[in-house]
Amino acid sequence: MPRRSVAQVDADRTVTLRAAVELASVIGLEGLTVGRLADELGMSKSGLVGRFGSKQNLQLATLALAVEMFRAVVYEPAIDKPAGRARLVAICEGWIGYLGEPCFAGGCFLTSASVEFDAREGPIHDAVRVALDRWQRVLETEAAIAVSSGELADDGDPADVAFTLNAIAVGTNCDYQLRRDPRALQRGRRAMASVLAPSLRRRPATAG
Amino acid sequence: MPRRSVAQVDADRTVTLRAAVELASVIGLEGLTVGRLADELGMSKSGLVGRFGSKQNLQLATLALAVEMFRAVVYEPAIDKPAGRARLVAICEGWIGYLGEPCFAGGCFLTSASVEFDAREGPIHDAVRVALDRWQRVLETEAAIAVSSGELADDGDPADVAFTLNAIAVGTNCDYQLRRDPRALQRGRRAMASVLAPSLRRRPATAG
DNA sequence: CCTACCGATCGGTAGG
DNA sequence: CCTACCGATCGGTAGG
Numbered sequence: 001m002p003r004r005s006v007a008q009v010d011a012d013r014t015v016t017l018r019a020a021v022e023l024a025s026v027i028g029l030e031g032l033t034v035g036r037l038a039d040e041l042g043m044s045k046s047g048l049v050g051r052f053g054s055k056q057n058l059q060l061a062t063l064a065l066a067v068e069m070f071r072a073v074v075y076e077p078a079i080d081k082p083a084g085r086a087r088l089v090a091i092c093e094g095w096i097g098y099l100g101e102p103c104f105a106g107g108c109f110l111t112s113a114s115v116e117f118d119a120r121e122g123p124i125h126d127a128v129r130v131a132l133d134r135w136q137r138v139l140e141t142e143a144a145i146a147v148s149s150g151e152l153a154d155d156g157d158p159a160d161v162a163f164t165l166n167a168i169a170v171g172t173n174c175d176y177q178l179r180r181d182p183r184a185l186q187r188g189r190r191a192m193a194s195v196l197a198p199s200l201r202r203r204p205a206t207a208g
Numbered sequence: 209m210p211r212r213s214v215a216q217v218d219a220d221r222t223v224t225l226r227a228a229v230e231l232a233s234v235i236g237l238e239g240l241t242v243g244r245l246a247d248e249l250g251m252s253k254s255g256l257v258g259r260f261g262s263k264q265n266l267q268l269a270t271l272a273l274a275v276e277m278f279r280a281v282v283y284e285p286a287i288d289k290p291a292g293r294a295r296l297v298a299i300c301e302g303w304i305g306y307l308g309e310p311c312f313a314g315g316c317f318l319t320s321a322s323v324e325f326d327a328r329e330g331p332i333h334d335a336v337r338v339a340l341d342r343w344q345r346v347l348e349t350e351a352a353i354a355v356s357s358g359e360l361a362d363d364g365d366p367a368d369v370a371f372t373l374n375a376i377a378v379g380t381n382c383d384y385q386l387r388r389d390p391r392a393l394q395r396g397r398r399a400m401a402s403v404l405a406p407s408l409r410r411r412p413a414t415a416g
Numbered sequence: 417c418c419t420a421c422c423g424a425t426c427g428g429t430a431g432g
Numbered sequence: 433c434c435t436a437c438c439g440a441t442c443g444g445t446a447g448g
Contacts, residue, residue, distance in 0.1 A: 026327040030239065034427065046429080047433050055427060106327035111382065115323045118385035119234040119314035129386055154402075163383065163395040170382050171375020174319065177326035178337055187371040194362075242443065254445080255417050263443060418448085426441065432434085 013061075016041060016051060020062040021069070025106030029059050029113050029124065059124055066109035067131045073098045075138065085151035085196060088142045092165065092192040099173050100185045107177040110135075111170050136162055146196075153197040164195050221259065221269075224249060228270040229277070233314030237267050237321050237332065267332055274317035275339045281306045283346065293359035293404060296350045300373065300400040307381050308393045315385040318343075319378050344370055354404075361405040372403050 004012075019040055024032040034055055038048040052058040078090035099108060106112060114132060117125040139162035147155045154161075172188030175181075212220075227248055232240040242263055246256040260266040286298035307316060314320060322340060325333040347370035355363045362369075380396030383389075 028236065028238070028324060030236070033425080035425070044434060045427085046435085049428065050433070107323075112323050114382055114386050115315075115320050116236065118382070132386060159391075160395050160398060163379075163392065164376070164399045167376050167379020167383070167396070167399065168372070170379040171371070171377075174322055174326070174378050175371065175375070178322050178340060183367075184371070187368055188375070190368060191372045191375065241441080243441070252418060253443085254419085257444065258417070420446085422443105422445075424442075426439100429438075430436085 017065045021066050025104030025109050069103045084145035096189050108173040111173050150199050153199050225273045229274050233312030277311045292353035304397050316381040319381050358407050361407050
């Protein structure tokens with residue numbers, strides 16, 4: 001019999017990664033050091049390394065948890081809504097809420113990681129890219145449905161809609177984190193609403 | 209008589225800071241280390257420290273040069289245009305050009321520095337904040353003129369216009385740096401153009 | 417501007 | 433999981 005149950009190992013891992021996400025959101029994923037995180041958790045460096053094998057694996061696991069948290073707060077609550085404009089509106093609502101009361105002290109983790117690693121090569125850059133590509137694809141899919149159903153006043157390229165919504169979110173995060181002025185959230189919300197302005201030509205389909 | 213002329217000292221300082229900006233744009237302003245920069249310049253650590261006094265002063269000087277470069281590329285070319293919408297259009301043109309062919313390998317320096325230091329206290333955070341506040345004020349001033357002259361189709365709050373243009377630029381930078389796909393620049397340009405769409409109600413004043 | 421050096425911390429390993 | 437330790441690098445100083 002193992003000295004600690006599988007469930008306990010898993011719980012410990014989660015506690016560790018939560019602390020890692022919190023710390024890395026402030027000092028960056030590269031600034032995150034094994035020694036400092038071990039200190040914060042009241043354990044030894046070697047104990048921490050033992051759990052993840054290397055700093056890079058710790059960074060990748062930290063990023064993966066942050067992605068999962070984003071998904072849970074921004075995407076999950078919206079999947080009950082009908083695909084297309086209604087779902088995009090729900091996503092944006094969750095998104096602004098996430099930006100205003102982030103799970104992390106240092107603001108949107110994915111934005112920070114993207115800026116930090118966009119000019120470096122390696123597994124972390126690649127993982128960030130994969131996560132953001134996936135998210136862009138989600139937005140684009142919903143935008144395509146909204147456009148083809150005639151739900152949007154501005155029925156342009158779905159990729160443009162996805163791009164602009166993401167840009168507004170990233171810009172809102174930067175502004176709000178730097179100035180801590182809640183007006184940034186209002187402005188972000190208004191700008192998103194403008195992109196998603198409903199078509200006046202016809203109502204969203206209610207059936208079929 | 210000094211061993212090196214004042215002009216020579218100044219030129220050396222500029223060479224040093226250009227290298228610092230280049231390096232920091234990739235590895236971050238905090239990741240910039242005295243030893244690594246000294247290596248790159250073929251000089252000793254203590255020689256480099258001697259020029260700036262401390263790492264923090266080096267960081268502040270590096271940031272100041274990056275701000276000056278931004279101003280020269282994005283703002284300066286637009287000041288010949290008439291205030292209001294025309295000047296905003298010129299600024300956005302320069303801005304997209306700057307994002308597409310950045311002076312720095314790692315993309316917009318101010319965006320990187322803002323994300324890196326938004327959750328930390330200290331002189332660097334404050335300097336980033338001052339620079340971005342100044343830039344926001346420039347945008348807002350031009351937007352206020354454009355709105356009050358009836359030049360914009362969407363004549364809302366000038367602060368909203370400034371916020372959204374900045375958000376689009378920040379989002380475009382992140383997207384382009386991560387994916388290196390020039391379509392991000394086209395999308396950014398289109399999104400800015402949409403914010404600055406000219407009023408159909410009346411033409412921009414040509415005199416008075 | 418240099419060499420030589422300071423104590424602290426880095427990621428990681430040996431050995432238990 | 434721990435202590436003890438590795439070589440490398442950190443920011444910075446002493447002394448010239």
